[in-house]
Amino acid sequence: MNQITPPPRIEIIPATAPFSEGQRSWLNGFLAGMLSLDGSTPLSPGQNDAVLSPAGDGDDGEAPWHDQTMPIADRMKLAEGRPLRRRMMAAMAQQDCGQCGYNCNDYSDAIVSKAEPRLNLCVPGGKETARMLKTLNEELEKSPAASLETGSEKETWHIDFDLSGCGLDYVVGDSFGIFASNDLGHVDQIIALLGASHTTEVRGKTLRDVLRDDVSLAPAPDTLFELISFITGGAQREKARALAQGEDPDGDAATLDVMAALQKFSGVRPHPEAFVEALEPLQPRLYSISSSHNATPGKLSLTVDCVRYVVGKRKRLGLASTFLAERIKPGDELKVYVQKAHGFALPQDPKTPIIMIGPGTGVAPFRAFLLDRKATGAPGKNWLFFGHQRSDCDFFYSDELNAMKTSGLLTRMSLAWSRDGDKKFYVQDRMREVGRELWTWLAEGANIYICGDAKRMAKDVERALVDIVAQFGARSTDEAVRFVAELKKKGRFQQDVY
Numbered sequence: 001m002n003q004i005t006p007p008p009r010i011e012i013i014p015a016t017a018p019f020s021e022g023q024r025s026w027l028n029g030f031l032a033g034m035l036s037l038d039g040s041t042p043l044s045p046g047q048n049d050a051v052l053s054p055a056g057d058g059d060d061g062e063a064p065w066h067d068q069t070m071p072i073a074d075r076m077k078l079a080e081g082r083p084l085r086r087r088m089m090a091a092m093a094q095q096d097c098g099q100c101g102y103n104c105n106d107y108s109d110a111i112v113s114k115a116e117p118r119l120n121l122c123v124p125g126g127k128e129t130a131r132m133l134k135t136l137n138e139e140l141e142k143s144p145a146a147s148l149e150t151g152s153e154k155e156t157w158h159i160d161f162d163l164s165g166c167g168l169d170y171v172v173g174d175s176f177g178i179f180a181s182n183d184l185g186h187v188d189q190i191i192a193l194l195g196a197s198h199t200t201e202v203r204g205k206t207l208r209d210v211l212r213d214d215v216s217l218a219p220a221p222d223t224l225f226e227l228i229s230f231i232t233g234g235a236q237r238e239k240a241r242a243l244a245q246g247e248d249p250d251g252d253a254a255t256l257d258v259m260a261a262l263q264k265f266s267g268v269r270p271h272p273e274a275f276v277e278a279l280e281p282l283q284p285r286l287y288s289i290s291s292s293h294n295a296t297p298g299k300l301s302l303t304v305d306c307v308r309y310v311v312g313k314r315k316r317l318g319l320a321s322t323f324l325a326e327r328i329k330p331g332d333e334l335k336v337y338v339q340k341a342h343g344f345a346l347p348q349d350p351k352t353p354i355i356m357i358g359p360g361t362g363v364a365p366f367r368a369f370l371l372d373r374k375a376t377g378a379p380g381k382n383w384l385f386f387g388h389q390r391s392d393c394d395f396f397y398s399d400e401l402n403a404m405k406t407s408g409l410l411t412r413m414s415l416a417w418s419r420d421g422d423k424k425f426y427v428q429d430r431m432r433e434v435g436r437e438l439w440t441w442l443a444e445g446a447n448i449y450i451c452g453d454a455k456r457m458a459k460d461v462e463r464a465l466v467d468i469v470a471q472f473g474a475r476s477t478d479e480a481v482r483f484v485a486e487l488k489k490k491g492r493f494q495q496d497v498y
């Protein structure tokens, strides 16, 4: 691992982001306004979210109604024209009192995402809030897509990094390692559960800094349950001991992150030093690089799908994806490294045709391949299979890819939208449709690449490839399996799946 000093400066450049032209021009204007501010002014996560998420709903993240002294009518006026989730937030009493189990922002998000069906939880808002939420919820019910507002169920970010001066270099196919830090709000909730002070010194730092930067707050490790079993008794002790041994006494083990474990054993307050010792170190996360050094020297970009989900009433955040999405701001320096790819690269001969299959964020390294081939004038033919949920909101880099198609750099582009029609339609379905041509490319010596989801997509795509080889290459299934295995052995079939 090559950790660098000084780390690169990050800048976020929506000009190359996977937005439509309209979104991009709005975002450019908005971001230009933000950047003209003093760079040292931190953006709130909400602002970042609104500015940079392509799946964003055009909201600017501001909440001018967030004033508990303001009457509901004035709050609703200020929220006019905003997305439903923001109007729902405005209907609440703005006290962030937690009586509903959320803060106002999270309660409205939970209702709109349908994770929370109850509309009467805002105690200080009383009947006024409940009535307004009911009215707004009717709007939600009328439009099945309203919960998404923009239609996309994904929140995917394009992030540009400035590597100048940090000595890092990469080639297309490499990945970028990010050392992220935990969300401070989450850290503070854990400190409150411990009944400790932020400034308690642990490992020569404050407890708050250690919990933010050094330890994982995600799955509760066995060692934490061991610690809990040492400092408690009776049934609690038995339960903690069982969990420490990988058993699941209450059927909730899979959902127990560090905070949920402290809540499960409420009242157990380990000493901060012992607590930190029981946690795992915070690990970096890898992302496929979606830029080419040959095209934009000193720059590097990533295409990141944001991991957020709800368990019970609590919003869970993927560590690094939400760090990149909402906890950094232009100009920040990050701890990063380049992970060299092993067996995932453009062919050595620039004339070799390539077939790239990358649904979702799997498109990232293929954008890099194409930009690189353009920059180096590689004459080989290029065929991209891209797929995602909906054509109108999930077509990443559409302007760029369409321009590459028009210019002839992208010889073929085959698209598959899984949720545009009544039936799922995936990249491998498109591959089967054009199996004859795909086989011809392979027979001409093309390399084939897959990037993206490892659990289902990559296996299904490989199966489709075997079927295509069997059908159009006039082989039995066994022979086709051997043919594909041979492609892999020769380095002509490469994968970057996660």
Ligand SMILES: Cc1cc2nc3c(=O)[nH]c(=O)nc-3n(C[C@H](O)[C@H](O)[C@H](O)COP(=O)(O)OP(=O)(O)OC[C@H]3O[C@@H](n4cnc5c(N)ncnc54)[C@H](O)[C@@H]3O)c2cc1C
Binding pocket: 175, 218, 285, 286, 287, 288, 289, 303, 304, 305, 306, 307, 308, 309, 317, 318, 319, 320, 321, 322, 361, 362, 364, 496, 497, 498
């Ligand atoms: C070589 C490589 C390249 C990669 N390239 C990319 C890329 O280009 N773009 C990209 O976006 N990612 C990429 N990834 C994945 C990336 O590294 C991270 O794994 C991903 O961003 C999640 O990390 P996180 O820290 O945000 O989430 P974490 O804190 O690691 O949380 C993720 C975990 O949350 C849990 N989880 C997630 N969703 C749910 C749910 N709905 N319900 C319950 N539990 C859930 C699962 O246990 C999951 O493992 C790549 C991975 C590798 C290894």
Ligand SMILES: NC(=O)c1ccc[n+]([C@@H]2O[C@H](COP(=O)([O-])OP(=O)(O)OC[C@H]3O[C@@H](n4cnc5c(N)ncnc54)[C@H](OP(=O)(O)O)[C@@H]3O)[C@@H](O)[C@H]2O)c1
Binding pocket: 154, 305, 359, 360, 361, 362, 387, 388, 389, 390, 417, 418, 419, 424, 426, 427, 428, 452, 453, 454, 455, 456, 457, 458, 460, 461, 498
């Ligand atoms: N563990 C899982 O089950 C799982 C599933 C998906 C993604 N992920 C992870 O989520 C992260 C980001 O995902 P992403 O943004 O790249 O998008 P994604 O969730 O992988 O989705 C991209 C596209 O692939 C489709 N898809 C789903 N199953 C498929 C299959 N078996 N074969 C071909 N296509 C399939 C999706 O359709 P639909 O969504 O309409 O089905 C969507 O249109 C990755 O880290 C990935 O590993 C995990």
